Amino acid sequence: MTIFDDITQRGMVLLGCGKMGSAMLAGWLAEGLPATSVHVIDPKPSDWVTGTGVHVNAALPDAPAVALIAVKPQMMGDALPALQGMGGGGTLFISVAAGVTIDAYERVLGATSPIIRAMPNTPAAVGQGITALVGNGASSAAHLDGAEALMQAVGRVVRLETEDQMDAVTGVSGSGPAYVFHLIECLAKAGEAQGLPADMAMDLAKATVAGAGALAMQADETPAQLRVNVTSPNGTTQAGLEVLMAELPDLIARTVAAATDRSKELRDG
Numbered sequence: 001m002t003i004f005d006d007i008t009q010r011g012m013v014l015l016g017c018g019k020m021g022s023a024m025l026a027g028w029l030a031e032g033l034p035a036t037s038v039h040v041i042d043p044k045p046s047d048w049v050t051g052t053g054v055h056v057n058a059a060l061p062d063a064p065a066v067a068l069i070a071v072k073p074q075m076m077g078d079a080l081p082a083l084q085g086m087g088g089g090g091t092l093f094i095s096v097a098a099g100v101t102i103d104a105y106e107r108v109l110g111a112t113s114p115i116i117r118a119m120p121n122t123p124a125a126v127g128q129g130i131t132a133l134v135g136n137g138a139s140s141a142a143h144l145d146g147a148e149a150l151m152q153a154v155g156r157v158v159r160l161e162t163e164d165q166m167d168a169v170t171g172v173s174g175s176g177p178a179y180v181f182h183l184i185e186c187l188a189k190a191g192e193a194q195g196l197p198a199d200m201a202m203d204l205a206k207a208t209v210a211g212a213g214a215l216a217m218q219a220d221e222t223p224a225q226l227r228v229n230v231t232s233p234n235g236t237t238q239a240g241l242e243v244l245m246a247e248l249p250d251l252i253a254r255t256v257a258a259a260t261d262r263s264k265e266l267r268d269g
């Protein structure tokens with residue numbers, strides 16, 4: 001039985017359905033997960049969530065196949081007790097919260113419950129996410145396979161060797177879409193400054209980032225070689241890169257370090 005069959009039969013509880021919960025839900029519904037198998041708990045569900053046909057703040061199944069935790073780390077203490085007592089029926093707990101450790105979940109849900117930490121990202125909404133996974137001692141290979149299948153429905157999945165790696169993953173791919181969106185904003189603004197109409201500059205910026213991303217994923221060449229392929233000797237790209245490469249490596253290193261450090265600070269509240 002696949003995890004989707006199991007969810008269709010026994011249900012999934014989604015604790016917190018804001019930006020990340022909705023991104024994943026959108027991806028799963030697009031993949032054919034029946035809305036009626038999903039039970040959302042959220043104090044202020046969006047119109048989009050209520051419009052999907054999922055159960056919202058209604059009675060929960062006793063033993064759902066999956067309970068997925070997508071509240072902010074700061075709300076975890078208030079939110080998590082809603083799932084206490086679900087562990088007996090073989091429910092797989094998956095949390096996407098930054099910083100909150102497996103140990104903290106075990107204290108509330110029990111160390112014999114299978115608990116998997118996942119760090120997805122919002123491109124999951126269009127099936128282009130990437131998620132890192134790591135499980136607790138009670139998570140079997142089948143639990144990890146189930147979590148992987150669930151997250152693969154909304155993108156790619158990598159498995160971590162140790163939970164410690166989760167902070168760096170959060171700094172790179174969890175937060176990473178925001179860095180890329182800011183790059184798009186900056187590229188568009190720069191195009192405007194060079195005389196392009198705002199709409200056209202934004203179209204060019206978005207298509208360039210999307211196209212470069214797709215090429216980086218599909219090409220046999222490394223991103224470094226793809227960069228060289230754009231750069232004619234003494235041409236326009238070289239002139240631009242001379243400015244960018246003087247600043248960007250250090251800036252990105254500091255950006256990822258700050259996000260990783262913040263993930264470490266969020267540990268256990």
Ligand SMILES: NC(=O)C1=CN([C@@H]2O[C@H](COP(=O)(O)OP(=O)(O)OC[C@H]3O[C@@H](n4cnc5c(N)ncnc54)[C@H](OP(=O)(O)O)[C@@H]3O)[C@@H](O)[C@H]2O)C=CC1
Nearest residue numbers: 016017018019020041042044070071072073079096097098
């Ligand atoms: N956004 C992202 O790109 C990513 C986020 N994450 C993680 O996902 C989690 C959620 O983040 P994000 O979706 O951005 O945050 P949001 O604030 O958008 O979503 C959290 C949702 O949980 C709701 N909530 C608050 N208290 C409770 C409660 N007691 N019970 C149930 N629901 C509650 C919030 O309602 P209200 O707004 O009314 O408080 C909100 O709708 C975080 O832990 C974050 O670290 C992980 C990867 C990427």
Ligand SMILES: O=C(O)[C@@H]1CCC=N1
Nearest residue numbers: 097098170174175176
């Ligand atoms: O900003 C945050 O804390 C969350 C975790 C990764 C992306 N968003």
